[in-house]
Amino acid sequence: MIYGDKKTGILVQGATGKQGEFHIGLMNNYAREVGGRGVVAGVTPGKGGLQVHGVPVYNTVKEAMGEHDIGASVIFVPAGAAADAIMEEANAGIETIVCITEHIPVHDTMKAIAYATMQGSAVIGPNCPGLLSPGEVKMGIMPAGLFSRGNVGVISRSGTLTYEVVDELTRAGIGQSTVVGIGGDPVIGQTFVDVLKEFENDPQTKAVVLIGEVGGNLEEEGAKCTDLPIVAYIAGISAPPDKRMGHAGAIVEGGEGDARSKIARLKKNGVPVASRPSEIPDMVRKLFCGC
Amino acid sequence: MKLREHEAKMVIREFGIPVPAGFLIRTAAELPAHLDALGDKIVLKAQVDVGGRGKAGGILMADRKSAVETAEELFRKEIKGLPVKEILAEQRLDIQHEYYLSITVDRASKQPLILFTEEGGVDIEITAKENPSAIRRVIANPLMRDLPPFMLRELAGKAPKEIMPIINKLYRVFLEKDALLAEINPLVTTPLGIFAADAKIIVDDNALGRQGFTVNRDLTERECEAEKHGFSYVELDGAIGVIGNGAGLTMSTLDLIEFYGGKAANFLDVGGGAESERVRHAVRLVASVPTVRVIVVNLLGGITKCDEVARGIIDADISQKVIVRLAGTNEAEGRRLLTEKGYEMLPTMDLVVKKAVEVTR
Numbered sequence: 001m002i003y004g005d006k007k008t009g010i011l012v013q014g015a016t017g018k019q020g021e022f023h024i025g026l027m028n029n030y031a032r033e034v035g036g037r038g039v040v041a042g043v044t045p046g047k048g049g050l051q052v053h054g055v056p057v058y059n060t061v062k063e064a065m066g067e068h069d070i071g072a073s074v075i076f077v078p079a080g081a082a083a084d085a086i087m088e089e090a091n092a093g094i095e096t097i098v099c100i101t102e103h104i105p106v107h108d109t110m111k112a113i114a115y116a117t118m119q120g121s122a123v124i125g126p127n128c129p130g131l132l133s134p135g136e137v138k139m140g141i142m143p144a145g146l147f148s149r150g151n152v153g154v155i156s157r158s159g160t161l162t163y164e165v166v167d168e169l170t171r172a173g174i175g176q177s178t179v180v181g182i183g184g185d186p187v188i189g190q191t192f193v194d195v196l197k198e199f200e201n202d203p204q205t206k207a208v209v210l211i212g213e214v215g216g217n218l219e220e221e222g223a224k225c226t227d228l229p230i231v232a233y234i235a236g237i238s239a240p241p242d243k244r245m246g247h248a249g250a251i252v253e254g255g256e257g258d259a260r261s262k263i264a265r266l267k268k269n270g271v272p273v274a275s276r277p278s279e280i281p282d283m284v285r286k287l288f289c290g291c
Numbered sequence: 292m293k294l295r296e297h298e299a300k301m302v303i304r305e306f307g308i309p310v311p312a313g314f315l316i317r318t319a320a321e322l323p324a325h326l327d328a329l330g331d332k333i334v335l336k337a338q339v340d341v342g343g344r345g346k347a348g349g350i351l352m353a354d355r356k357s358a359v360e361t362a363e364e365l366f367r368k369e370i371k372g373l374p375v376k377e378i379l380a381e382q383r384l385d386i387q388h389e390y391y392l393s394i395t396v397d398r399a400s401k402q403p404l405i406l407f408t409e410e411g412g413v414d415i416e417i418t419a420k421e422n423p424s425a426i427r428r429v430i431a432n433p434l435m436r437d438l439p440p441f442m443l444r445e446l447a448g449k450a451p452k453e454i455m456p457i458i459n460k461l462y463r464v465f466l467e468k469d470a471l472l473a474e475i476n477p478l479v480t481t482p483l484g485i486f487a488a489d490a491k492i493i494v495d496d497n498a499l500g501r502q503g504f505t506v507n508r509d510l511t512e513r514e515c516e517a518e519k520h521g522f523s524y525v526e527l528d529g530a531i532g533v534i535g536n537g538a539g540l541t542m543s544t545l546d547l548i549e550f551y552g553g554k555a556a557n558f559l560d561v562g563g564g565a566e567s568e569r570v571r572h573a574v575r576l577v578a579s580v581p582t583v584r585v586i587v588v589n590l591l592g593g594i595t596k597c598d599e600v601a602r603g604i605i606d607a608d609i610s611q612k613v614i615v616r617l618a619g620t621n622e623a624e625g626r627r628l629l630t631e632k633g634y635e636m637l638p639t640m641d642l643v644v645k646k647a648v649e650v651t652r
Contacts, residue, residue, distance in 0.1 A: 106471060
């Protein structure tokens with residue numbers, strides 16, 4: 001597993017909001033199931049002293065860090081406050097920052113990520129479902145019931161499409177090491193390259209499923225940089241140019257980032273590409289048996 | 292959202308970048324009042340939201356005498372099917388050399404990317420392919436409000452040094468206006484100095500509010516309606532309506548339709564935690580598209596309540612066939628409700644899509 005394990009203490013920013021409260025509950029249910037630490041502290045400015053599902057809430061990240069051993073955070077604050085939340089956590093020294101928040105202006109994201117990078121933090125997202133390592137830890141909003149523990153890493157720009165693929169893998173008896181949703185925005189912290197590097201150093205991960213979509217070329221660039229066996233899937237082959245397909249980052253612009261050319265470049269680099277999600281499990285199985 | 296040329300020019304002028312004297316007119320009769328300021332040589336540019344406007348006849352040259360008549364001619368035209376409602380009348384520049392300058396968001400470095408080439412005026416994509424070394428590229432740190440002089444020197448190369456402050460001013464525009472793209476093509480030298488002969492700015496849709504825009508003009512009427520409900524919506528031209536949750540899953544559903552030989556009518560992402568009311572709106576919206584003959588609903592997720600979704604579909608009560616794939620909480624209850632009313636619910640996305648394609652054959 002990558003980006004944390006059972007022993008990782010998690011902080012939630014936006015702990016007293018509807019989303020924050022709901023998902024602290026689910027993350028800690030999961031932590032109880034697997035014997036992990038889960039969410040140990042929450043932060044909402046001005047709400048210090050409250051408790052959410054028994055988790056103490058602080059006014060600032062630094063205060064929470066003073067009281068708890070924290071290695072990762074999950075952000076649920078509104079778009080206008082999210083860049084600030086990322087920077088506050090990076091400043092406090094949190095290693096892994098997962099930002100669930102959607103609709104953050106790109107310029108805010110660019111600044112927050114530039115700052116977090118200077119501070120040595122890894123940002124996952126924004127506009128992502130977070131990550132889940134079956135049997136270890138859940139940081140974010142992924143529905144834990146679909147997952148099973150195993151040797152396949154999953155990296156995806158999407159949320160529900162990831163659940164679809166994970167569900168297919170689990171039904172086919174293929175377990176996962178860590179499933180990372182890296183986010184649907186044009187600018188995101190950890191890209192395919194970064195996550196693949198983490199998977200390379202993870203003894204549990206033997207193969208990777210890469211779920212990309214139209215926009216940019218980071219899937220191909222990532223696949224080029226790794227020795228791990230990969231199966232890829234690219235959504236948006238039917239996406240018209242210059243239209244944003246739901247995700248701010250899913251757009252074919254200036255004739256670049258369309259699915260067909262992405263798929264062609266992946267295949268050129270020897271990466272098998274599934275033409276639909278239901279093909280993925282068989283293709284993963286082929287990677288393992290080498291046939 | 293893309294700003295129109297006259298808006299983009301107004302923005303860059305505020306930041307101190309010289310633009311030609313120009314006036315926005317809505318009728319040819321407004322033109323004579325501006326002729327003294329425009330001088331003898333004039334260019335008339337239709338303000339329509341399409342690319343390749345020049346080649347489509349949307350830019351006409353005129354002089355003082357012919358200006359009103361030429362404006363009348365341009366107002367009568369349609370540019371790629373769009374009527375000309377506004378014209379930007381500008382002083383025509385005596386161009387000596389054309390440069391290209393643009394600033395975009397670079398996904399790989401996660402930072403602003405500045406491009407400058409001394410071979411401006413032509414299609415930048417062609418230069419990028421045929422002579423990539425002619426394009427100078429610099430990546431900036433978004434935490435810096437100004438570009439350091441060495442970056443400006445690197446970009447400008449042998450171009451006149453007056454170009455350097457203009458590059459920095461456009462960088463300020465890019466940062467302060469939440470731009471995804473700020474472009475001057477061409478940036479020109481003339482005997483009167485340097486001017487931005489054309490300007491293009493695309494503002495981040497997620498920053499429209501704080502940039503003072505109340506509506507996103509890039510959206511069609513139905514896209515606006517969808518936005519009101521918080522849906523992402525894109526219209527296509529097939530017969531199969533699509534409703535999904537999550538952008539990736541919805542896109543993948545569209546692709547699967549193509550895979551099985553069908554054609555999607557639209558992309559609609561209802562977002563997370565779909566309740567019956569939202570689903571009802573989504574189904575009605577897609578059903579209102581005249582080409583839609585069948586609708587595929589593909590919803591998956593831990594917190595989606597299938598009975599809520601089922602109620603939404605039933606309440607929408609539309610005439611077209613709806614084929615449903617639902618997975619999540621209360622799945623059995625959802626299936627019971629739908630089956631009772633005669634709707635078809637299938638267990639996988641492959642099956643719902645195959646079925647929908649069969650129906651439209």
